[in-house]
């Protein structure tokens with residue numbers, strides 16, 4: 354079994370005294386696709402934000418390769434190699450695709466040319482659109498640009514917050530093909546997805562987050578064989 358890249362050990366986090374994550378325990382193993390699924394508003398995005406240092410961890414620990422990162426600033430966490438592609442893309446609309454991609458490498462510009470070549474090879478649409486401003490891209494292209502910008506950071510762990518959100522089914526398939534390719538290449542990915550069916554076949558481990566707690570963990574096939582869980586929590 355691969356060793357853990359990221360370990361969340363009994364971590365709690367929330368907003369202004371309100372606990373949203375309650376003693377969460379899970380890990381994302383190296384080279385694997387770990388998925389967090391669960392209903393809306395139960396803390397999936399908060400978990401990624403807590404890992405990124407954007408929401409304070411009030412108890413417990415978050416470790417990267419065995420070293421604590423939960424007391425670091427967000428920019429220090431990026432420098433350590435934990436990169437979050439936020440929900441809703443958050444691109445710079447007046448900047449070109451190429452400029453947006455370069456922004457991803459602000460903390461680490463070593464091997465910039467190789468990285469941009471890698472991103473353009475993985476996402477050829479971005480190469481075609483490189484001189485177009487991000488504000489003029491389609492929804493799917495914007496999502497790809499967000500993922501490309503995350504990859505430009507050259508991090509060890511890539512965290513994706515609902516990359517399928519708001520996209521047409523055919524575009525969702527394209528986005529997931531890119532993510533599954535990254536997994537095949539051995540990237541460590543922590544993915545938030547509402548629809549477990551979409552990722553069940555490809556995820557190495559799935560954690561179900563319900564009301565700020567891990568309610569179930571296992572393989573995709575095991576989850577799909579539990580219709581009562583799927584119906585209760587995932588509304589499929």
Ligand SMILES: Nc1ncnc2c1ncn2[C@@H]1O[C@H](COP(=O)(O)OP(=O)(O)OP(=O)(O)O)[C@@H](O)[C@H]1O
Pocket residue numbers: 368373391392393394395396397398399400547
């Ligand atoms: N900045 C904030 N301030 C206060 N409460 C917040 C903030 N962001 C999120 N919350 C609350 O934290 C809880 C968990 O939200 P979170 O966004 O983590 O859920 P989620 O599972 O990712 O849902 P979704 O898929 O809708 O994004 C919700 O009750 C939400 O209202």
